[in-house]
Amino acid sequence: MTNNFLKITMLALVIFAIAASGCTGDQTGDTIEETEEIPLYYVGTEPTFPPFEYTDETGEIIGFDIDLIKAIAADQGFEVEIQPIGFDALIPALQGGNIDIAASGMTITEEREKEVDFSAPYINAGLALAVAADNDEILGVDDLQGKIAAVQVGTTGSMKAHELLDAGILSEVKEFSTVDVVMMELISGGADVVINDLPVTEAYIKQQPGKIKIVDDKLTSESYGFAVKEGNKELLDMINTGLQNVIADGTYDELLAKYFG
Numbered sequence: 435m436t437n438n439f440l441k442i443t444m445l446a447l448v449i450f451a452i453a454a455s456g457c458t459g460d461q462t463g464d465t466i467e468e469t470e471e472i473p474l475y476y477v478g479t480e481p482t483f484p485p486f487e488y489t490d491e492t493g494e495i496i497g498f499d500i501d502l503i504k505a506i507a508a509d510q511g512f513e514v515e516i517q518p519i520g521f522d523a524l525i526p527a528l529q530g531g532n533i534d535i536a537a538s539g540m541t542i543t544e545e546r547e548k549e550v551d552f553s554a555p556y557i558n559a560g561l562a563l564a565v566a567a568d569n570d571e572i573l574g575v576d577d578l579q580g581k582i583a584a585v586q587v588g589t590t591g592s593m594k595a596h597e598l599l600d601a602g603i604l605s606e607v608k609e610f611s612t613v614d615v616v617m618m619e620l621i622s623g624g625a626d627v628v629i630n631d632l633p634v635t636e637a638y639i640k641q642q643p644g645k646i647k648i649v650d651d652k653l654t655s656e657s658y659g660f661a662v663k664e665g666n667k668e669l670l671d672m673i674n675t676g677l678q679n680v681i682a683d684g685t686y687d688e689l690l691a692k693y694f695g
């Protein structure tokens with residue numbers, strides 16, 4: 435008797451709960467579209483890094499990384515808003531919650547792994563040396579004794595330059611916040627060498643032919659990853675799954691062809 439009473443009471447409660455939740459749904463939105471919110475994530479990038487991220491004539495930020503993170507977002511059902519930000523400010527911005535994702539040709543390094551979480555690598559690159567087109571003196575790292583390097587602040591190129599400075603090879607390292615200014619410094623003779631990611635220096639040469647040239651082989655081999663705040667597993671899982679999906683469905687190869695083809 436008591437048992438049956440309990441069962442009926444429970445059943446009534448369950449029915450009431452279902453009815454109540456149905457009611458709430460009806461009251462809060464007229465259409466399903468309005469009640470289902472698409473999450474928005476802020477993507478930080480330093481956009482002087484073609485073909486990965488740069489601005490077009492209209493000032494819009496475009497590039498391989500931008501298209502790729504947008505494709506991943508579309509696959510995973512979230513939206514992104516692209517925010518330009520200094521390269522050395524990306525990790526602090528992730529940590530402070532000002533951006534959710536860094537999509538900025540960021541090399542996965544041990545040091546950075548301690549500060550943020552990286553997606554699976556999405557492309558390989560590496561550092562190369564560049565000199566003025568008419569420089570016949572510097573043919574490789576061995577010719578950098580007493581020379582001045584220009585680099586972008588906070589980058590692996592900057593780290594490499596400081597290694598060479600500390601080893602007593604370079605005489606000075608000049609840091610600039612954007613890559614176009616780094617290149618200008620080389621062209622104007624304020625620096626003897628630039629240490630920068632090879633595909634980006636190649637893109638610069640394509641755009642401004644005859645001013646600088648690449649010497650030596652790649653100095654390093656590096657992999658780029660998207661970064662999120664340490665512990666943001668939910669977002670990282672979406673990025674990784676989305677990345678796998680856009681590789682599998684051919685979107686990734688289309689983007690490679692579009693920006694590197």
Ligand code: ARG
Pocket residue numbers: 479480481482483487521538539540541542586588589590591613631656
């Ligand atoms: N790959 C280098 C690094 O992680 C340089 C990246 C610079 N990226 C940029 N968007 N400016 O340090």
